[in-house]
Amino acid sequence: MKNYLDLVRVSEQVRRRQNRLTRLCIVLAVFLVTAIFGMADMELSSQRAQAIAQYGNWHARFASLTQAEAALVAARPEVEASAWYGAVNTDLEADYTIDGQRVAICGCDDTWLEMFPAASCVAGSYPSEPGTVMATGNARTLLGAELGGPLTLRFPDGSETTLRVSGFLGDTSAMLRADAAGLLFNSADYRTYFGTAENPGMLFSVRYTPFCSYQRATREIQQQFGLADESVGTNPKLLALSGQSDAPFMRMLYSAAAVLSALVTVSGVLMMTGSLNSSIAQRTEFFGLLRCLGATPKQVRKFVRREALGWCRTAVPAGLLAGTAVVWVLCEILRASTPGFFGSLPRFGLSPIALASGALIGVLTVLLAARSPAKRAARVSPLAAASGNAGTVQAARKAADTRVFRIETALGVHHAVGSRRNFLLMAGSFAFSIILFLAFSTTVDFMGHAVKAVRPSTPDFSILSPEEACEIPASLAAEIAQVPCVKRAYGRSFAYGLEGECDGKPIRITLVSYEENQFGWARRDRINGDFSEAETGRGLLRAFSGDAAGGLETGDFVTLNGYALPVSGEVGWSPFDLEPGEELLICSESLFRQLTGESGYTVLDVQFRHNVTDEDVAGIRALAGENYRFSDRRLDNREARGGYYAFALFVYGFLAVIALIAAFHIINSVALSVSARMQQYGAMRAIGMGTGQLTRMVAAEALSYALGGVVLGSAAGVPIHRLLFTRMVSFQWGDPWAVPWKALLVIAAVTLAAVLLATLGPAQRIRKMSVAETISTD
Structure with a gap:
């Protein structure tokens, strides 16, 4: 060994079992951040796929352009693709009929089909020749159309023209819902049949390159050709998903994920700080010996930070892998549930922002959490090595009240509430998770109204x-x-x-x-x-x-x-x-x-x-x-289910993350509290207290923290839930607010289950250790 920092590797091998909980803290913090950003990225990808399927893959449309002006627009370096598009009788009010049935009509360039995947060609080809059209797939049933066969279109003025079917388009939900067929002309024939001017109401659609400013490019085109505001249109949902729109709805996804990830980071830092503080308290003698051998306070601080970063070597990759695996599972669920919408989602895709955020926050969490314990270790004097400095027990100001509970239960409650500051911090941290869960649960009710879902009464x-x-x-x-x-x-x-x-x-x-x-x-x-x-x-x-x-x-x-x-x-x-x-x-x-x-x-x-x-x-x-x-409405229902499932996975995914934070924080806090009192428990065993009594003492302490957290969280969370519910749901849809018993029961059950799990580990540890081992320091 050439450097005192080489002791870090030796310490890891000796304390591998003791460091397991600390490593798990890092794994969970990285997992939560990776999963949050990964789910947000997945939601944006799924919403983008849905927006393209429903509204097309274009960013801006311009009316009143001549063909020469449109050619100048298409030649701009920021324009990736462009196409003409026009439509008439989409509301089926005019008498454009085939065999007495009204039809919707549109005209476009062949490149427009690439911009609008819902209108993809499923048979035949684009109608490039004069007098040819493509028909929607349901025209086979409604109009008896056949590939290469004739269709006679009757105009509102009574005139007729015979067209040849060159191909069939995929069915759209709008046409199926209206029980009507649609015809697609090439741009030249559309101008011939449905207009007299060079531009008979046709729109010029453009798709910009990925990294340009869409809003600025649109304004420049509008100013260049003097177009009125009503002659310029955009695809607002696609712009929002690309981060190029002022619409707040979709852009709030990443901001919401950022807020939650900040809360996760704070929770991770608190858990890590407590874990490291407990580790330092148990190794006072070790750091005192380092000081005796000549280590300076700066070197001790460096030792603690190096040890903490060493945990990241395995914990951060494990957290990244776990978070990515969750996102893969959710993507696969979307692919399987609605392949028409989400079949393009990558099966094993990686989210760069999720991976980078998880790794960065994981390392920063460890560094921030290690600062306070490092300073504490550096303050250990060489004299502490001789005594072991086991004096971590504070003097009791008031005896435990045994008039109501048995002695072990009274001691457990006394350990929890003996220090008001510590009790409020512990119960408040539990309450914070409950408040967050209750506040976020209102999005479930909002989703039920705002997101288009297939209700049980919806017909096919x-x-x-x-x-x-x-x-x-x-x-x-x-x-x-x-x-x-x-x-x-x-x-x-x-x-x-x-x-x-x-x-x-x-x-x-x-x-x-x-x-x-x-x-x-x-x-x-x-x-x-x-x-x-x-x-x-x-x-x-x-x-x-x-x-x-x-x-x-x-x-x-x-x-x-x-x-x-x-x-x-x-x-x-x-x-x-x-x-x-x-x-x-x-x-x-x-x-x-x-x-x-x-x-x-x-x-x-x-x-x-x-x-x-x-x-x-x-x-x-x-x-x-x-x-x-x-x-x-079968296709319409499939589209609605796809959008609802994507939003629901996102909402319930965040609720699961919040519940997971609450559960693990309780488990970790109880474990750390027990570790800090191990010498006290050893002394109690030495004077005759049984392992069953110690287990009940630990359970009483953990339950006191949990009940305090549930009371505080409910008292603050229910009014917040009512405020959000009233503004988000009641005002718009009239639903009366009610106490969210289901959400309260869920988070209370999670809290109590976490308390039970938190009690099992320390109780088993106390039972397995001898009195001498329990009293002795590390």
Whole structure:
């Protein structure tokens, strides 16, 4: 050995078992940071994939450009790709028809298909020749289109033209939902058929190179050609995901991850500082001997820091690997759940920002945590080597109260609350995790409303009355329900513009009938009242709309067609849009027939089993006949599920991280507290206290900290939860705030489970050690 620092390696070998908890602290801190940034990066990647699929891979669009001006824009160095695009009749209001069915029409360059993956070619080719078009895939069923076959397009003025199908596009959720087909022309034919000027409403879309300023490039193009603000459009979600937009929603993801990672760093520093302080306290004699051999305080501080950095050699890579593995698992879940959206996510991708943040914060955590113990070790005098300096026990100012608890339990509680400052710090650190968990749990409720999710009542396929009348026979629902691929079929009847009265004031009402399934789903969104009266035909439900113009409340009586009926409850969500001042009331099917005399359905919804095929859906269409409109929402539902799963994984991932921080902090704190009192426990065993009593003493101390943390965390966390819930959910959707019992029970269960786990290790250690070993120093 040529240098005193070589003792670091010897110390690691001798104290390998004692250092295991400290290494685990570093592993967990690095794991948490890596997982947080990795999940944020994963969320951004998944949202980017979803944005490109839904809105296209372009950044800006310009109207009123000539072809010469567009060529100048495309030649700019920051423009990576560009294409013309135009569309008419996307709302299906104009009479552009094929065989009597209205169609949506668009025109574009071939490069536009690369910008819009949802419109990718699945058969044939781009319509480069005059008089050719591509059709959406559902045109095969709706229009009888065939590759290379003719289609006759009729214009609103009555003129017609015959086109040849050059290929088919992938189906889009919008076309399937509207049960309509779309045609895609090349740019030249689009200008010929749908405009007389050089630029008949076509937009010039551009995608910029990755590292330029998108906003500045857009402003420069606008100024160069004197374009009005309304002639310039952007893809806001894609810009936000690229960090090039002022929209705050997606950019908050990394900032939220940064805040949480800072909290993780603080927790890691506190845990590391406590662990190192405990290690230094147990090795006072060793550092005193170093001083006796001539080591200066500076050298002792360097020794402690070198020892701490030595732990990083294995702990930091282990934490990085664990955090990356979690991100890989989450990405694989997204790939498997919605391959159409997230199939492009890398299977074993690495997040540079997650790895760099994890490694950097791991090393900084160790260096910061080592500062205080290093100074403490450097202050050990050579004389401490002779005595061992075991005097870490503070004088007791008050004896333990044994009037309520047995002696071992009273001593455990006394150890916890004997020092008010230490108790508040320990309980406060536990409470901080509980407050964070409760505050962040409001995002789960917000996600349920704000993120487009597939609700249990969402249909996969709908049969609609063309005139929005009660024309669909109830027997059709029974027939469709017997089809093997159908999970359930349920209908609704509508009556619009009914005139009612409440307390002498006239009100305008839309009346909707529900059956058993729909009443069951409505119960999940109940705001107040008793739904049983509405289900049995003796009352009405009011759908919350945020509009107080109608003034209806639960308990009011509404007079409708000569019947006085009570508003027996209020539901917080309904899938229907209303005009301002209009009330939507829900009743049973029997009451609807009694009030209106109608027995048919306006809408018949169908939910399929997982094994449904396009042929099965075609069979449902044939069974219903040609007198109704249809809406296929299967693709729309798959897209919604993909976006919801991505957000849900992100939200619940953070909640899991917070719970993990709380659990490990409790385990680590109890372990350190026990380590600091080992000599006291040895003395207690020497005077006759059994290992079972010592175990109960440790459990009482840990439980005191945990209960104090739960009380403080709940007292501060519940009001914060109410404030956030009121602003994020109640104001927009009307849901009343309630005490978050589920979140409280979850975090309380995590805390108590951590206390039990924290007790097992020290208790086993005390049982295995002899009295002499327990009393002696390291």
